Amino acid sequence: MKLSLYLGTYKRVKVFIHWTFSLLLLWIVISNLRANAPVEDILWTLLFVFGLFFCVILHEFGHALAAQKYGISTQDITLLPIGGVARLEKLPEDPKQELWVALAGPLVNVGIFLFLAIILTVVGTDFQNFEAMHIDANSFLMYLAVANLILALFNLLPAFPMDGGRVLRALLAIKLPRAQATKIAGGIGQVLALAFIFYGLFNNPILVLIGIFIFLGAAAEVNHTQQASFLKGFKVKDAMMLKFQILAFDAPLSKAIQKLLDSQATHFVVVRDDVAVGTLSKDQIIQGLQNGDENTKIEVVADFSPYKIETEMELEEAWKNMMIKKRKVAFVIENGHFLGILDQDNITEFILVKSALSK
Ligand SMILES: [Zn+2]
Structure with a gap:
């Protein structure tokens, strides 16, 4: 934990931010300065990143507080440049509990999206006037709303280690043994990961990285669950x-x-x-x-x-x-x-x- 800055504690869950987060901020400032962006634009972009990561913390608290309902405590939440990680003391094995704990994170983002969408509608925002990819006082809330929707959808991809992978496993585990459910969910995740890698090779290198990340995550989860199944019944x-x-x-x-x-x-x-x-x-x-x-x-x-x-x-x-x-x-x-x-x-x-x- 030495490499993370302690932000605070809420409902007995400590929140940390990883030092590499500062590299992300630095990268934003430098790349904007090189593009000769006005200081005001840079400040809005930084504010947007903080806003987005605050939503990521809320997402992780969705998982943590849902788990708390089932008596599972969370060690801590750490914010990384690629997203947040909530370290739950254990994963619920009851499929219905796992389903709710996994869904709670993306649901928070859907909630934020709806809330912001209502505000934008009430104040009568004119969506025609926006310059693409330009964050300022007028477009800030709209971009934050869209980002929350993307976060929710991305996390619901049915592939480990995404929340959607756990949702899928939990749904399968209602009818099947856990190890088998994990195997099927892991397999679907890996097929999806290969599709990402293949599509990314011709279109977007970031998709290749995401694909590799998902592929390895799926393999690790299947392996881990299988190992745990061999320990079952022993003291x-x-x-x-x-x-x-x-x-x-x-x-x-x-x-x-x-x-x-x-x-x-x-x-x-x-x-x-x-x-x-x-x-x-x-x-x-x-x-x-x-x-x-x-x-x-x-x-x-x-x-x-x-x-x-x-x-x-x-x-x-x-x-x-x-x-x-x-x-x-x-x-x-x-x-x-x-x-x-x-x-x-x-x-x-x-x-x-x-x-x-x-x-
Ligand atoms: Zn999540």
Whole structure:
């Protein structure tokens, strides 16, 4: 989050804006100056970009607040130059809930469009007088209205990772198993993506980029849902590691390097007086070496607030939580006692084994 500027919090959802957004603003100013555009025009264009991105934030809040209704919280909303991203704690698996959460975003833009259209009609705007692609005080609201309509339609394209892809999946999942519904929706998305790429090659390079973005997004979603389906029905205790490498908190990093090279482990349990108190990862060892040397004490780089999960937790839920919280390893706890660890590599291997067995 260091690369994003914190804007504020509404309904417990933090809003950030990514630093690359400033590049977009800079590009607008420079390209307009090179075209010898008057300062007034540049200011209107910038105001339009801010207005549009405010609508994108409202779109993401549509998703976030709809999810909140189903008890799903949103970590944060980040604004990127290509649009917004709402990081939901999880996606609703009930098709009807997923349908509403996915629809809520585009519906916000449709709402804004209708609202602005009414205002424009009431004040009696004359649409004949507009110069094409020229934003000023007269055309500002009209362009904002049109942009919201385009945003809604674009997001409703039936292709992952667009909202429309989720809408399609949710509709299919009312009748079909989720993994199969995802496969079909993903396939439709990829066909659409190829059409974009093909059409774009002869007409508009931006469509090629959008096509590639959709194609990869669809593949990732199908892959992810399939992997999750292999974890279904299993608990954390089925995949956890009871055998693990331990290191004393006050040992030097050289000890850790030795174990790293001797074993297949990439995560270690750090102990103090025979009690597990933290974790040490390969990355942390390397970081420790970069900032110091191999005599650096393990306690300097280890993580002493490990993520904790219960043995009886659903494996799929643990996997998703670890991904959202960006934890590569977790302490597995039973009746309040430390039992073992679960790491991402563990889960990946578990998925590999289950998918091999299912063939
Ligand atoms: Zn959306």
